[in-house]
Amino acid sequence: MNFFSTLKFRILLSYVLVVLFALAVTLYLLDRSGALPLHGLPGGAAQAFALSAVFALAVGWLVTALLARQFGEIVAGSKRFASGDFGYRIPVGSSGELRKLSETLNYMAGELGTKARDAELRRLELEAAFRDMPEAILVADGAGVITRINDRARQLMGVKGFEPEGMRLSGMPAGPELSSAAIKALSSGQAVQLEVELASAPGMVLGISASPVVEGGAVRGCVLVARDVTGPRRLENLRKDFVANVSHELKTPLTAIKGSAETLLSGALEDREHGPAFARSIYEQSVRLEKLVADLLNISYAESGRAAPETAALRLGELVAETAAGLAALFAARGVSLVNAVPAGLEARADRDKLSQVLINLLDNAAKFNREGGAVKVTAALEAGFVKVTVEDEGPGIPARHLPHIFERFYRVDKARSRELGGTGLGLSIVKHLVELHGGSVGVDSAEGRGSAFWFTLPS
Numbered sequence: 001m002n003f004f005s006t007l008k009f010r011i012l013l014s015y016v017l018v019v020l021f022a023l024a025v026t027l028y029l030l031d032r033s034g035a036l037p038l039h040g041l042p043g044g045a046a047q048a049f050a051l052s053a054v055f056a057l058a059v060g061w062l063v064t065a066l067l068a069r070q071f072g073e074i075v076a077g078s079k080r081f082a083s084g085d086f087g088y089r090i091p092v093g094s095s096g097e098l099r100k101l102s103e104t105l106n107y108m109a110g111e112l113g114t115k116a117r118d119a120e121l122r123r124l125e126l127e128a129a130f131r132d133m134p135e136a137i138l139v140a141d142g143a144g145v146i147t148r149i150n151d152r153a154r155q156l157m158g159v160k161g162f163e164p165e166g167m168r169l170s171g172m173p174a175g176p177e178l179s180s181a182a183i184k185a186l187s188s189g190q191a192v193q194l195e196v197e198l199a200s201a202p203g204m205v206l207g208i209s210a211s212p213v214v215e216g217g218a219v220r221g222c223v224l225v226a227r228d229v230t231g232p233r234r235l236e237n238l239r240k241d242f243v244a245n246v247s248h249e250l251k252t253p254l255t256a257i258k259g260s261a262e263t264l265l266s267g268a269l270e271d272r273e274h275g276p277a278f279a280r281s282i283y284e285q286s287v288r289l290e291k292l293v294a295d296l297l298n299i300s301y302a303e304s305g306r307a308a309p310e311t312a313a314l315r316l317g318e319l320v321a322e323t324a325a326g327l328a329a330l331f332a333a334r335g336v337s338l339v340n341a342v343p344a345g346l347e348a349r350a351d352r353d354k355l356s357q358v359l360i361n362l363l364d365n366a367a368k369f370n371r372e373g374g375a376v377k378v379t380a381a382l383e384a385g386f387v388k389v390t391v392e393d394e395g396p397g398i399p400a401r402h403l404p405h406i407f408e409r410f411y412r413v414d415k416a417r418s419r420e421l422g423g424t425g426l427g428l429s430i431v432k433h434l435v436e437l438h439g440g441s442v443g444v445d446s447a448e449g450r451g452s453a454f455w456f457t458l459p460s
């Protein structure tokens with residue numbers, strides 16, 4: 001750094017100039033009073049001293065004024081930075097320490113500005129996440145007054161047309177389950193975790209977790225998070241029902257087999273007249289068990305996600321005829337006839353084995369649940385890029401209240417009749433899974449006493 005532009009030099013210079021000024025004034029006054037023998041000097045000495053004094057004063061004043069201005073700019077700039085105006089820059093005109101100071105302050109303001117922008121961005125991100133989260137979030141202070149609440153929590157607590165922030169938890173119009181969990185966490189200082197079915201929305205299960213905010217041993221507030229766990233709970237219940245159903249379905253034929261075997265062992269084996277009936281029963285129940293296990297394997301395979309369909313263009317009419325041929329014995333036993341009305345040449349994109357399984361299950365039901373001597377009619381037509389296949393029968397039909405559940409696992413309209421006909425209650429759920437694997441959908445049109453029309457769609 002050039003010495004002449006340093007702050008030290010400038011202060012020294014103004015100091016020297018002020019001293020010079022004082023000296024010149026003193027000499028001028030001494031001369032005027034005749035105390036100094038300056039009148040012996042060439043003429044105009046007094047004026048020269050006067051001029052020097054004025055000059056020294058002027059230069060000294062200029063130097064200090066410049067310094068004062070720069071300090072003023074630095075102070076003003078610092079105040080703007082302090083008020084958050086990080087875009088402002090202090091003018092860095094002169095050189096020396098003041099220039100360095102201004103540059104450093106400007107750099108610091110730039111850095112602070114970037115950090116402040118980052119922090120604001122983070123705040124906005126958090127704000128957006130907090131606002132739009134599917135979970136309900138609520139923050140209350142130690143006195144149970146709401147300090148923050150997101151949209152979902154507002155919904156659950158019935159907030160409409162007023163600002164809940166600043167209000168007491170107990171003053172919320174709905175969701176008392178949430179308020180009481182938060183109040184409990186505040187009063188006990190312990191985390192509260194529970195699952196409740198909302199009184200205001202029956203069927204909706206909320207997983208609530210309220211945690212106290214503790215500072216220095218005192219409860220300063222609480223944070224409550226509530227999540228909709230209806231789906232997971234429903235799945236859990238389905239799983240439990242499934243296990244219970246499977247156990248029950250396995251137990252029934254096993255009990256029959258065990259009973260028949262015991263009877264045979266305790267003497268019926270020798271009984272030429274009744275013995276064969278027990279052996280037949282064992283055989284029939286084993287067949288039923290085998291079908292149940294096969295259906296269970298089918299459904300677990302269809303649900304596993306490993307069963308990606310290998311699709312090809314298939315002629316539907318031909319596949320229906322082939323499948324029906326495999327079921328000819330069942331049709332004949334019940335005197336049921338098949339009408340294959342699928343237009344010749346109509347194709348669907350599907351996995352051959354899976355589509356066969358769908359047709360087997362639907363045709364098997366249509367024959368089983370038909371009237372003696374009735375007909376099963378299969379039709380198909382193009383509909384919005386899909387082929388819709390319908391299997392109609394002339395059976396007893398299905399009462400309306402059962403229709404929404406008919407594709408559920410183990411759901412049967414008449415359990416005893418289904419078992420008697422060798423059913424497992426899994427056929428339609430397998431149909432649904434397999435069709436949905438292809439991107440299609442299933443449905444049924446039926447009414448009591450009017451027959452049933454089961455349909456499914458497949459990409460054409």
Ligand code: ADP
Pocket residue numbers: 361365366369393395396397398406411412413414418419422423424425426427428429452
């Ligand atoms: P199941 O092995 O009992 O046939 P499904 O899943 O195939 O199991 O069918 C479930 C229930 O739906 C059956 O038990 C029966 O009550 C009813 N159902 C299925 N198809 C028909 C039909 N074509 N007509 C009347 N009821 C039917």
